[in-house]
Amino acid sequence: MNTMRKLVAQLLLCVLGGGLLTACSSEEEMLQIPEGKGYVKLALNTDMGFQTKAVDESYYRNLENYMIDITNSEGVKVGTYTGTTIPTEMIELNNDTYSIKAYCGEDKAASTKTMYVEGIQNFDINSNQVTKVTVNCAPVCARVKVIYEGMEEYFTDWSATFNTKALDESSFVYKKDETDPLYLKVNKNEKISVNFSLTSTTGKRTTIDKTYELSPNEALTITVKPTIDSGNLGITIEINDQTNDIPIDIEIPSDWV
Template structure:
């Protein structure tokens, strides 16, 4: 869309597709607005209005300013694909898309009758990041001599995890870290170092089993691992708190999971090779 704007405008005007976009107030990152009167529908064409919404359900402390994903509305990328084609008819930021609409005499786009897919996203699609998250939405729709409203909900494609090591860990352990394994990371992994403070955004599937292996080395030089598996889904957050515990003369760790809404019993683990 960035190149040959005039020719693409002419192409779009030949078809029957109306999209109007405006910022949403109160419901999310985007909203829709409809023209006061719909243009006449020509044979073989139709149109829709477009509504994009986005939300982040994370509730715990965050390093990434997730509010920016609502403020930077114009930075979202909007794509429209016709079924059977891998090349998008529309592929630009929302700001560029709105500029294209403004250039049209009647402030609209049109498409021919048929089936389409609308995609919208913001951020980088990475397996893991500590500096950004990926928000994505997709919706199929069709045009058939009519005007419809098409809505797509954009949500994080990642889960947010944070590990907090108690300050007393250094008293009993010379080194400690957590290794996360996900389907998106495979065959690689992500290591949460003992001095890390910023949350990590892990790309996960719905109810994906994520392995977290806690690696420990005591001040006496003994090393061991504690492997745990947690269920994670996109737009969920998990806080893992780890602190040392001495039980019957043996050094172990206490694992406390905070999911904001669920109370999970504290898990106390003493590696068998330390007993």
């Protein structure tokens, strides 16, 4: 009888021991990757520090406001997620070259209400491999602020009209009572044109054309104010390109583990 009890006890230990070994095995170790396929596991990190007071920081911190698209080499979307619907399990993909795009906000040529951030990264899926990719998102716009000082004494109306490549045939008029920053979609080192229009208290109207160079993720402050020189009314336009309080790089790591 004692011999039988010892045998049963040994069998139970073997079973329990085997179960513990299985439970401790990692998901990656247990995963059987089919031939011609690979697996990815996606996660987003939006712990970012915004440096601007011009937009609602919480909007860009909220995962629910992000969209993530995965596209294959033929341009077909194989996965679309929000920041909160990213699968926690492995994502199976065929061997191919893919592109992941993470984005937030509204993609507009010009806006005083919103900006747009985007990141695109290509990656490959190979047989029996797991790929790790990091997507770095940054604003596609430049931030411009026009400040009018002391205009009311000499002028009845004034405005600044902006033209960019993204605006195409249209333009954006930054009116005299506008106080919010303007977010302009621009290319790197793009030359934008600004037309300042002013109407004096005597009814005379004049325009001043200026050109400035801007790139995405840059900021520019333009200060317009009247001057009196020998009794003649003039205008000075001061430029400050050291006020880059637009968010700089927004890093959204996508950990494929």
